[in-house]
Amino acid sequence: MKLLHTSDWHLGMSAQGRSLEDDQRFFLDAICRVIEEERVGAVLLAGDVFDRAVPGAAALRLYDAAVTEICDGLGVPMLVVAGNHDNAARLAACKALLKKAGLTVAGELTRQPERAELDGADVYLLPWFTCEKARAVFPERADEIGSMEDAFRVVLDAVRADLIPGRRHILLAHAFVADAETSLSDRAAEIGRAAAVGRGVFEGFDYVALGHLHGPQDVGARIRYSGTPMKYSFGREENQVKSVTVLDTGTLERSIVPLPALHERTSIEGSFDELLAGRGLSEAQRRGFIRARVTDRYVGLEGAAELFEVYPNLLEYSGLAYDSDESAVTMTLDELERQSSEPEEIFRRFCRDSVRMEPDEHLLALFREAQRDWERGEQA
Numbered sequence: 195m196k197l198l199h200t201s202d203w204h205l206g207m208s209a210q211g212r213s214l215e216d217d218q219r220f221f222l223d224a225i226c227r228v229i230e231e232e233r234v235g236a237v238l239l240a241g242d243v244f245d246r247a248v249p250g251a252a253a254l255r256l257y258d259a260a261v262t263e264i265c266d267g268l269g270v271p272m273l274v275v276a277g278n279h280d281n282a283a284r285l286a287a288c289k290a291l292l293k294k295a296g297l298t299v300a301g302e303l304t305r306q307p308e309r310a311e312l313d314g315a316d317v318y319l320l321p322w323f324t325c326e327k328a329r330a331v332f333p334e335r336a337d338e339i340g341s342m343e344d345a346f347r348v349v350l351d352a353v354r355a356d357l358i359p360g361r362r363h364i365l366l367a368h369a370f371v372a373d374a375e376t377s378l379s380d381r382a383a384e385i386g387r388a389a390a391v392g393r394g395v396f397e398g399f400d401y402v403a404l405g406h407l408h409g410p411q412d413v414g415a416r417i418r419y420s421g422t423p424m425k426y427s428f429g430r431e432e433n434q435v436k437s438v439t440v441l442d443t444g445t446l447e448r449s450i451v452p453l454p455a456l457h458e459r460t461s462i463e464g465s466f467d468e469l470l471a472g473r474g475l476s477e478a479q480r481r482g483f484i485r486a487r488v489t490d491r492y493v494g495l496e497g498a499a500e501l502f503e504v505y506p507n508l509l510e511y512s513g514l515a516y517d518s519d520e521s522a523v524t525m526t527l528d529e530l531e532r533q534s535s536e537p538e539e540i541f542r543r544f545c546r547d548s549v550r551m552e553p554d555e556h557l558l559a560l561f562r563e564a565q566r567d568w569e570r571g572e573q574a
């Protein structure tokens with residue numbers, strides 16, 4: 195049987211205030227096509243289904259549509275564990291009913307994790323948990339639990355004691371394994387380095403399907419992060435090929451199936467004019483999510499508007515600081531006072547010195563309008 199391993203959907207995540215709903219629907223559709231084309235027998239979702247504990251309506255609609263299509267439309271069972279971004283109780287609501295419909299959800303840690311018996315393979319569902327939770331669930335071994343590593347050993351000892359010989363043993367979990375590579379969007383992971391566990395805790399399993407880290411990677415011969423289905427940050431994630439992992443439970447061979455993206459993610463850097471020329475980028479990159487760093491001037495709203503003309507999905511931009519050392523004001527107070535009868539000239543000098551650009555007619559018109567408003571206010 196083939197299992198599709200995915201994780202960290204982060205439904206409801208936005209990018210700089212911009213909804214990613216279309217992007218997320220795009221990868222969900224792509225995952226459904228992989229399930230059909232690869233004749234997948236079950237889908238494993240390793241946590242961080244949602245981006246927040248209380249997902250918004252749009253995120254819930256995406257989840258609803260995706261699991262309905264997978265479990266009901268395609269008739270493929272789905273196994274889901276809660277991640278640290280999910281609210282365990284909410285995710286596992288109506289779990290007994292959902293299980294009958296093909297959706298098995300593990301929300302909170304229990305003494306004996308849920309086992310899903312598939313054709314020739316047993317999948318154990320281990321949701322994200324804390325040391326505190328592990329101590330509460332295993333009070334008789336609470337003294338042994340001083341770190342996440344200890345907690346995993348205790349929790350997985352209980353699973354190992356229950357493995358059925360002759361079957362494939364697959365673990366579905368949300369965890370931070372030490373020495374794995376992190377991305378900018380692994381917010382919780384970066385902060386929680388102390389919560390990392392060694393790969394040794396997973397002894398005894400034929401395959402460990404992990405979620406938590408956003409870059410697809412193996413962290414051992416049988417331990418893998420599928421990574422997110424889309425790029426959620428600039429930087430390291432820009433160069434990752436996002437994918438799902440398809441595991442054959444008979445041969446334990448895996449194939450990595452790349453997922454298409456609605457928007458590429460690209461960081462660009464150069465002078466304002468260079469960036470406006472947009473050279474060196476493919477059309478898909480130019481129309482994708484862009485982080486622009488302007489090296490020769492301040493980028494105000496005017497400059498941003500020009501960049502948006504070239505990069506319709508510009509998410510972040512930065513330029514020289516408005517009040518950086520490099521943009522020292524060259525006018526003394528005396529000079530200012532002498533010139534105070536000519537506000538427009540002061541404004542021009544301000545633009546040249548602080549913002550390093552000559553104000554164009556449009557900007558000057560706005561300045562005059564503001565000046566008129568101010569004068570009217572003074573008289574009133």
Ligand SMILES: [Mn+2]
Pocket residue numbers: 202204242277279406407
């Ligand atoms: Mn995550």
